Amino acid sequence: MKVTNDIIYVGVNDHQVDLFEGQYVVPNGMSYNSYVIKDEKIAVMDTVDVNFAEEWLANIAQVLDGAKPDYLIVQHMEPDHSANIYNFMKVYPDTTIVANEKTFVMMANFFREMDLEGRTLEVENGQTLSLGKHDLTFVFAPMVHWPEVMVTYDSTEKVLFSADGFGKFGANDVEEDWDDEARRYYIGIVGKYGTQVQNLLKVAATLDIQMICPLHGPILKENLGHYIEKYDIWSSYAVEKEGVMIAYTSVYGNTKKAAETLAAKLEEKGCPDVYVCDLARADMARAVENAFSYGKLVLATTTYNADIFPFMKIFIEHLTARNYQKRTIGFIENGSWAPTAARVMKGMFEDSQDITWMKNSVKIMSSLSEENLEELDQMADELCQEYIAQSDDKANKNDLTALFRLGYGLYVVTSRDGEKDNGLIVNTVTQLTDNPNRVAVNINKANYSHDIIKKTGVMNVNCLSVEAPFKVFERFGFQSGREADKFEGWNLLRADNGVAFLPKYINAFLALKVEQYVDLDTHGMFICTVTEARVMNDKETMTYTYYQKHVKPKPQTEGKKGFVCVVCGYIYEGEELPDDYICPLCKHGVADFEPI
Secondary structure: OOOOOOOOOOOOOOOOOOOOOOOHHHHHHHEOOOOOOOOOOOEEEEOOOHHHHHHHHHHHHHHHOOOOOOEEEOOOHHHHHHHOHHHHHOOOOOEEEEEEEEHHHHHHHHHHOOOOOOEEOOOOOOOEEOOOOHHHHHHEEEOOOOOOOOEEEOOOOOOOOOOOOOOOOOOOOOOOOOHHHHHHHHHHHHHHHHHHHHHHHHHHOOOOOOEOOOOOOOEOOHHHHHHHHHHHHHHHOOOEEEEEEEEEEOOOOOOHHHHHHHHHHHHHHOOOOEEEOOOOOOHHHHHHHHHHHHEEEEEEEEEEEEEEEHHHHHHHHHHHHHHOOOEEEEEEEOOOOOOOHHHHHHOOOOOOEEEOOOOOOOOEEOEEEHHHHHHHHHHHHHOHHHHHHHHOOOOEEEOHHHHOOOOOOOOEEEEEEOOEEEEEEEOOEEEEEEEOOOEEEEOOOOHHHHHHHHHHHHEEEEEOOOOOOOHHHHHOOOOOOOOOOOOOOOEEEEOOOEEHHHHHHHHEHHHEEEEEEEEOOEEEEEEEEEEEEEOOOOOEEEEHHHHHHHHOOOOOOOOOOOEEEEEOOOEEEEEOOOOOOOOOOOOOOOHEEEEO
């Protein structure tokens, strides 16, 4: 199969395998991908599983049509991709194997009888190999998900050979949804190494990629932004699906009844999605995948031998082994004489980062009591707080405790110009009086939002919570609404004033009506009345200090000379910074730059 005129697919489909890596159910098999690049020099990219040596070598021979390969490039030494290196070298002994130092160490351990003297090319990170018109650049990707992994970029065809990255379960001759099986593959196999994947994505962002050729799954040619966005979500441990997952184990049905009762209450209160999972009967990999997809997880189990039921224990171990983080967790425990399940479960997450523990929990003594039903209702209220606040019908629109969320924080001010919604980042929102409730908002006159609000007289102030990732600041702070649609791809929610408010990453918002405008030279101050106030959740407000310490990426200044923007991290390389220089990302001036 031709990938391009010069790149030909020579991989195989495996419908014999039932458990990939001995643990992941693969009803539609697996693919082991390999590619040939035909140029003045011919390169073969990786091998396949040992059970398909003859089929793979036959595919290569057919493509080569009598020619001999010059290079075998080994990106990853896991046996499903490297098992046929020795077999290949027996057939094509004059080939040079291209790999990095760590790969060759592993190769010697896997193939102790193979003599590679004079037949290797050891490459460094960033090194380029020319095949003629094709230039291949090798980018090391340690721990994605083995230490020797590297990916290869073909700058001629603009193809990224991504090793195990962007792979999925399932053979290539079966049609199935990419997202579901790629997510299960990623969380199960690569999930622990989110930081390393994020580092690789940063490198990929500097490349012009038109096609991705992974070692498992289909070649990705269209809508690459979708696949890269998914990898960004998964590797940053961001929430992918709004809703609640309830994972339970039950011996005699009482804990199951509690889980199902909670699910019904959540649905009644407007929870957008409720996923209930019986861990004793579920595909464990699928259960783990879903736990990473949802932002809220309720664990319900019985006390068992002064511990917890085995399937729950295995489930939590799978989560913590994959760096489960940035989630809200609640507990339902059951015990006939001395319930200890909640304490044991919480203790298993002691090394997990950014876990929000629910205030409400449920302790069942054998069977559900009236008190338990009330506790489940309170738990449902807590889990649905932001969903209720987002609802036009159910929200408390006069919750003036929203004003308590104002401080020296960071906010997204949203506005609407005709049919276009807009938003920008501000850090100056102040409550002036409480009778009437008056708020002042300062906005730079150069911003598009300033003109909209001055014209329409209405805006919303969204109080960002500490959950807000850097991409929120990129979206609303590093581009102008005059050219960009800042809400592209987001589901819009609107206040009664018709202006959008953020569907996530906020703990409250205020709808404001402008009563007075004060000209402050470079800025305008809008003095406003609060017309609507909603509290979304109890997360902490994002302060400027928190943003600087925990959210804003550290600029890569090593080896560079010049100046760095303290707001967004943009680096200006040069001996002198012009007095009138404006940061191309965040639009701040020279006052917000400091020497490297």
